[in-house]
Amino acid sequence: MLQFSRKVEYGLIALKHFAIGPRGAIFTAKEISDEYNIPYDLLAKVLQKLARAGVLVSLHGVRGGYTLRMKPEEISLATIIDIIDNEKPLITACGCEDTECCERFDICTIREPLGKIQREINTFFQNVTLQKIL
Amino acid sequence: MLQFSRKVEYGLIALKHFAIGPRGAIFTAKEISDEYNIPYDLLAKVLQKLARAGVLVSLHGVRGGYTLRMKPEEISLATIIDIIDNEKPLITACGCEDTECCERFDICTIREPLGKIQREINTFFQNVTLQKIL
């Protein structure tokens, strides 16, 4: 169905929670997982990735949690997908560079045209910011 | 990675083969599977679906095969995905209609905004015709 992974959805829900909350507010993974009925362990990992990538700030220890580092209008959907799923939001063509990845590589007639579509979608996702999802 | 299924890729490769070949030319599933190194059984099913949906014409028996029924400029990527994967090319939001499908349905804060994105992508795919992939 060409849909986002749950991790990305969880990340978006969390990021939106930060974005619509008081500026600079701190929320823990548990609070968010409770509020939105998201598996705690899974959400925790997602938030960790976002923190490592600099989208969130993580605060260790008691009364710790996460808070938004980047501004909602600076965070693109493309970036979020890249961080959480470790990959560019390719919609179409393969990321193949050689016949190692796909035995059809040499004779494939759709790689180039799909690549063009891919770039267009990519641009689209880069222009969809968290701000626009609020 | 939000990529197309292999079936869709196979379908596209085959459709492009018809589109760039002589007008009205007949090709068998075997010919195409050989030429592009695609598993025969799998490709056969894809072509069958495209035939059932009216994109191709199927000709039974000896010297049979498939030929293009619709014009390349009339076949959209959205249609192809719909036919082959039995679903709309949703890129984003859930197809959920109720809490049956997702326990977060009531409290989900991203369903609406993602739905908007979904419609934009859908429109985009509707405007990408086979003609544009040649």
Place this chain on the structure above:
DNA sequence: CATAAATACGACTGTATAAGTCCGATTTTT
């Protein structure tokens, strides 16, 4: 300084879906 509350992170398991295979039936030309 002990405890509790939180993040951090790797390893593991389970599950759903996609990919691929196989078998037999039907159609049609020669």
Place this chain on the structure above:
DNA sequence: AAAAATCGGACTTATACAGTCGTATTTATG
């Protein structure tokens, strides 16, 4: 009659995703 093709259901396998678990680390607070 035989061969070449589509048709279609059932089946198996492979892979990626979702989710779980255990343990270590950090830090505020009484």
